[in-house]
Amino acid sequence: MFDGNFGTNPFATRWTRPGAIPYQFADTMTIDDAVRRLNEGEWRGAVVGPHGSGKSSLLVMLMPAIEAVGKHVVVVRLHDGQRRLPLSRQEFKQLGTADVLMIDGYEQLGRYERWRLSRQCRRRGCGLLVTSHTPYGLPILFRTEPSLGLVERLIERCLPPHDGRISRQDIEQAWHRHAGNVREVFFELYDRFEARRPIVRITTELPAIVTSAVARPLGWIASAT
Secondary structure, three states: OOOOOOOOOOOOHHHHOEOOEOOOOOOOOOHHHHHHHHHHOOOEEEEEOOOOOOHHHHHHHHHHHHHOOOOEEEEEEOOOOOOOOOOOHHHHHOOOOOEEEEEEOHHHOOHHHHHHHHHHHHHHOOEEEEEEOOOOOOOEEEEOOOOHHHHHHHHHHOOOOOOOOOOHHHHHHHHHHOOOOHHHHHHHHHHHHHHOOOOOOOOOOOOHHHHHHHHOOHHHHHHOO
């Protein structure tokens, strides 16, 4: 439910961050299907797709579904230039067959680090589910392939109303300009929405009787009562 707040920008991160919008499958696949496929692959897999295509959103949706079947999920989010896994040796030793290690941004790790991590997960019986641009030897669980139509549906059905300030042409232009990067499309539409907000003028003028009272000495106010 949306609060209808006049100041709400429907493209703000509170509405568009990973997990805020349920991942929209383009076909008949469901989250349960994805978990079943992951189980069949011994809890090893990769969510593959380009930047801003919904990989992180899908990962967020998979977390509770995986835990619902009895697994414990350990989440690691890597950022640009982060070449090593931010887990201590002791933390990694605690992982076992009941765990699934989720790594968002797997491509950030160096080649040797990816090989070592995959090998250690196999040895410990720990699941490994990652998001990346390529699978790096892991079974492909799902490919995220957004479309212009999908973005239009997200805006129409999953975000607060934009009150006509965003046109279909705006969406198309942003889509082509950012080559299908949904995250960047939302960033641009956020700016367009802000630029088209109506200007609300707030007057600072006080009623005449108040300004008259303020202008007179306090003694006048006392004598007038």
